[in-house]
Amino acid sequence: MSLADSQPRPDGPTRGRPRSEAVERSIIEGVMKLLEDGVPLAELSIERIARTAGVGKATIYRRWSGKEELFIDVVRTAEPPDPELPGTSLRDDLVAFLEQMRQRGLMTRSSALLRSVFAQVKSSPKLWDAYHTIVVEPRRRKQVALLLRAQENGELRADIDAELMNDLFIGPMLMRTVMRADTVMRADGDLPEGLSEQIVDAVLEGLRPVSSRTP
Amino acid sequence: MSLADSQPRPDGPTRGRPRSEAVERSIIEGVMKLLEDGVPLAELSIERIARTAGVGKATIYRRWSGKEELFIDVVRTAEPPDPELPGTSLRDDLVAFLEQMRQRGLMTRSSALLRSVFAQVKSSPKLWDAYHTIVVEPRRRKQVALLLRAQENGELRADIDAELMNDLFIGPMLMRTVMRADTVMRADGDLPEGLSEQIVDAVLEGLRPVSSRTP
Amino acid sequence: MSLADSQPRPDGPTRGRPRSEAVERSIIEGVMKLLEDGVPLAELSIERIARTAGVGKATIYRRWSGKEELFIDVVRTAEPPDPELPGTSLRDDLVAFLEQMRQRGLMTRSSALLRSVFAQVKSSPKLWDAYHTIVVEPRRRKQVALLLRAQENGELRADIDAELMNDLFIGPMLMRTVMRADTVMRADGDLPEGLSEQIVDAVLEGLRPVSSRTP
Amino acid sequence: MSLADSQPRPDGPTRGRPRSEAVERSIIEGVMKLLEDGVPLAELSIERIARTAGVGKATIYRRWSGKEELFIDVVRTAEPPDPELPGTSLRDDLVAFLEQMRQRGLMTRSSALLRSVFAQVKSSPKLWDAYHTIVVEPRRRKQVALLLRAQENGELRADIDAELMNDLFIGPMLMRTVMRADTVMRADGDLPEGLSEQIVDAVLEGLRPVSSRTP
DNA sequence: GCCTAACCGAGACGGTACGTCACGTCTTTTA
DNA sequence: TAAAAGACGTGACGTACCGTCTCGGTTAGGC
Known part of the structure; x- marks a missing residue:
């Protein structure tokens, strides 16, 4: 997982001057x-x-x-590492994931970088596959695992696919960070503090078993 | 809304041979x-x-x-026109919108085309702005108007921003059509029939006023 | 010899609006x-x-x-008309021809024009042929006729071809007006007053019959 | 005098792959x-x-x-090198120079080539200057030096500028090689053998001191 | 005093060449 | 053998003209 020599030296490992x-x-x-x-x-x-x-x-x-x-x-x-989950509750863990997406979507210097390379990556199937395998999929698996555990605990309805559930949480934030954020809005008004909580709370409401709903 | 001369003739309207x-x-x-x-x-x-x-x-x-x-x-x-809404219920109208997105995401000939150009458009802020203004924003406005009416009718909770609500519905489908669909999945297994209904039903559950929830 | 319609109207003589x-x-x-x-x-x-x-x-x-x-x-x-010959003597007539060439070679406005078009004309066989037929050849014929008459009068040796004689007079001036004048020299120092007389006198010296030479 | 890199490498002399x-x-x-x-x-x-x-x-x-x-x-x-002068007499040396011009004016393959590029070169002041400096002027200097020596020897009149004398010899041949040869005449009838001698003899006649003239 | 064919300006059209730039490969010298 | 430097064949860029072709709008005869 280190900085790969994507182009390995063809012959033996160590002959002549090594690469710097x-x-x-x-x-x-x-x-x-x-x-x-x-x-x-x-x-x-x-x-x-x-x-x-x-x-x-x-x-x-x-x-x-x-x-x-x-x-x-x-x-x-440049990709930020996966967030550390508080572990205090399902809701808090979900908020932590979304909060990281929101941070990355803000107009910081390092994110401007990411977003433009991201666009390039997206326009090339080969790159997109690689990016997916290395970055996206591992993170998605963590998220889905979290939801599966919650289903087993009875915290979430069991009649909806966990993968779909994950999209219900991630999708709305993606909508704002990737689809709208980069261009239409200039200020970060579209990604206000508290957005993560709003999304998680609203979606969670429909995904809890009937018994445990907000009265 | 016709096929624009993006590069308007600098001079008067009708001098010399007209463009074909x-x-x-x-x-x-x-x-x-x-x-x-x-x-x-x-x-x-x-x-x-x-x-x-x-x-x-x-x-x-x-x-x-x-x-x-x-x-x-x-x-x-190539962009398909906005779908005709059945008008039979809020749920059906929402499903119609999502169903159109799903159709576009399927691996039809014309959509494979669209998705690659789409990626290109996305990687240029200028283009993305234009695309947004001409195609995305008008459609979004229709969707939000639909939700606002439902809030006034009492069909939807009034304490959540209608624009955010819209993202809760659209985002998950976007997740699958734009983010995952083009590369990771090859078959259309990720966009099965019934997906639109699943999303709408799950999200709607959390957005209805408490009084009108599924018991 | 008027300004030609090089491209004659194809059909009848006078139908429709005439060319301006x-x-x-x-x-x-x-x-x-x-x-x-x-x-x-x-x-x-x-x-x-x-x-x-x-x-x-x-x-x-x-x-x-x-x-x-x-x-x-x-x-x-733009071509200047042939010079009027004084007719007072062979020498004076020859000087008149050369003097016109010298004038044209000077850095006047109208000659700058001529010289640049002339260069273009020269680089195209077709143009050069046309220019030769229309401008150069008629003038050359006049000059040669002058020399032939002088040979008959006994003013010039009869054992040298009159066409060659003509080149002996014209060539040296051409050397300066066409080959050197346009670029190398900037001032007109290379085409001083009196140049025509110098050339004619020097060349004439070798072309007169022995009997009539300068002692 | 080698084949110049007209566009010299901006940097140092030997870095990177050399030009082939x-x-x-x-x-x-x-x-x-x-x-x-x-x-x-x-x-x-x-x-x-x-x-x-x-x-x-x-x-x-x-x-x-x-x-x-x-x-x-x-x-x-393509330009032929300066002729080797026989050195047997002034006349023979002058004939050698003219003979080279005549040869170049003949319809050989390499000269047909030269004459058309030559016309192009002539139509650009910048090019013409360069050509003059590199090719024409050095040759002219040799010719003038020859004549100056002859003036000192008493073989030529001292009262005529040596540069003008040179034009008297070169000009007539130029007239035929450059001005007439390319288009008007097709066969080489205009540049017959013996032309060089004819010109030199005729012009020399007027340039010798009176004492040494042909009786 | 119309009619109408040819003219006129403007500029679109399919081409070709311009001179520049980046591609990915290769050949140098230097370390 | 790596590394920098930069030449190499290739091919796209965006511009300018070429010579031809529509356009709408004149402008003169001939009827």
């Missing part, structure tokens, strides 16, 4: 710097990245097979 | 044909589009300022 | 004006000429089949 | 081949030259700033 790890880092950080500086993704050519990182083009191609592969490593580096 | 509408159509349909034939979006150069449509490059640039602008019109042309 | 002579003039004068203003010949596109003359492109193509044909008429219009 | 001389040659020879095959100069686009030489356009622009600069090197490559 410093170079690896300076390339990825160079890309991040450019994105943070507001350079549109479309203007991120390999040549420009090499120039920025003070590196030869061949040095990039030796490690990644192209721009897409490189971006996977950039996203992986 | 047939050419306009053949360009847009040329793009659709290429996409349907499985040409990757990255290989859709203006030169190739012009060649396919049997048209000079200048003729394209006369109408659109670049590939992106052109894609807006392609999406707009 | 004013338009004809304004096109040719437009070209001259552009050249006098120092616009490089290479930048003289048909589109620009039409714009300058306030004329549609088709109006130009109706008269000339292309840029080259048009330039013939421009040169013809 | 083979490519340089194949471009210039490609142009020559096209011209020899009778392709009109106007159809010699950079794209076509690149295609013929099996070379990318950028590789051409890396060396020359445009078609014109390239043509200088083509002309320079």
Whole structure:
């Protein structure tokens, strides 16, 4: 799960001068710097990245097979780790997941970065698959596991698929962070504090067993 | 709402030979044909589009300022019209909206096309704004109006913002059609018949006034 | 020999609106004006000429089949008429011819024009042929006739071809006006007053019969 | 005096892969081949030259700033070297110079080529200056030096400028090689053997001191 | 005093070439 | 052998003209 040499050295492991790890880092950080500086993704050519990182083009191609592969490593580096769950209640854990999505959707510097690479990643099936496998799916599995446990505890209705339930919680926040947030709204008015709680409470209301509903 | 000349003639309205509408159509349909034939979006150069449509490059640039602008019109042309609402009940109307999203998410020819252009549109703030203004926002307004009326009728709780409610319904389906559908799943197993009803019923359960809940 | 309609009207002589002579003039004068203003010949596109003359492109193509044909008429219009010969002596007549060449080679406005179109004319065999037939050859014939008469009078040696003699006089001046004058020298120091007399006198010295030489 | 990199590398002398001389040659020879095959100069686009030489356009622009600069090197490559002078007499040396001009004016393959590029070069002041500096002026200086020595020896009159004298010899041959030869005459009848001697003898007659004239 | 054919300006049209840029590969020197 | 530098063939970019073709609107005869 480390910063992969996506392009492994073809022959033996150690002959001649070894690849410099410093170079690896300076390339990825160079890309991040450019994105943070507001350079549109479309203007991120390999040549420009090499120039920025003070590196030869061949040095990039030796490690990644192209721009897409490189971006996977950039996203992986920038992606925030999964949130620590409070564990105090189902509701609190769900809120924690949504809250992390909301944070990422805010107009911070590092998120502006993420969002633009994200768009690029999304427009390439190959990248999207990789991103899904490495980042999205593991997190989704955690969320679904949480809900399954709650169903077994009787905290949630058992007659609805846990995967669908998960989408009921995640989908609305996604709606705002990915679909609307990046462009239409400029201020963060669309992602106010308390939004996570509002969503979780409203959806949870319909998913609890009848017996345990708010009176 | 007609096929716009995104690049309006700078001068008066009618001097010189008028632009041919047939050419306009053949360009847009040329793009659709290429996409349907499985040409990757990255290989859709203006030169190739012009060649396919049997048209000079200048003729394209006369109408659109670049590939992106052109894609807006392609999406707009392919975008299905808003669904006709049955009007029999709030639930049925909501299902109708979601059902349309589900249909679009299925792996039909025309939708495979749409989804890749859609990704491209999404990766450009300018395009995304335009798409939002022209396509998304009007539809969203209809949906919200529907919910507001239901709140006034007492069919829905009045203590939750109607816009948020709308996201609670739309978000989960979006999750599956846009986020997961294009790559992870190949068969349409993720968008089964009955999905719309499942979502609407589950979410509606938490949004009805306490008095009118399922016992 | 008038300003030709190089592109004659195909059918009968007079049906419909006749072509405007004013338009004809304004096109040719437009070209001259552009050249006098120092616009490089290479930048003289048909589109620009039409714009300058306030004329549609088709109006130009109706008269000339292309840029080259048009330039013939421009040169013809600008070419100075043959000089009037004093007739006082062979020497004076020869000087008159050379003096005209010298004048044209000076850096006057109208000659800057001529020289640049001349260069263009020269680079196209078709144009060069036309220019030769219309302008150069008739003048050359006059010069040769002059020399032939002088041979009959005994003023010139009879053992040298009159056409070659003509080149002996014309060539040196051409050397300076066409080959060197346009670029290398900037001031007109290379074409000083008295140059024509110098050339004629020097060459004439070798062409007179021995009996009549300067002692 | 080697095949210049008209577009010098901006940086230091030896960094990165050096420019291939083979490519340089194949471009210039490609142009020559096209011209020899009778392709009109106007159809010699950079794209076509690149295609013929099996070379990318950028590789051409890396060396020359445009078609014109390239043509200088083509002309320079094809230009015959200065003739070897017999040194037996002033007359023989002058004949040698003229004879070379006459040879070049004949309808040989390589000269048909040269003459059309030559016309192009002539139509651009910048090119013409360059051509003059590199090719014409050095040769002219040799010729003038020859005449100056003859003046000092008393073989030529001292009262006529040596530069003017030079034009008296060169001009007439130029008249036939450059002005008339390319188009009007087709066969080489205008440049017969013996022409050089005829011109030199006729002009020399007027330039010798009176004492040494043909009786 | 109409009729109508040809003119006129404007500018769209399918092409071709321009000169620039980035692609991914390759060949140098230097370390 | 890696690394920087940059040349290489390829091909798309967006612009400018080419010569042809519609447009709406004149402008002169011939009836």
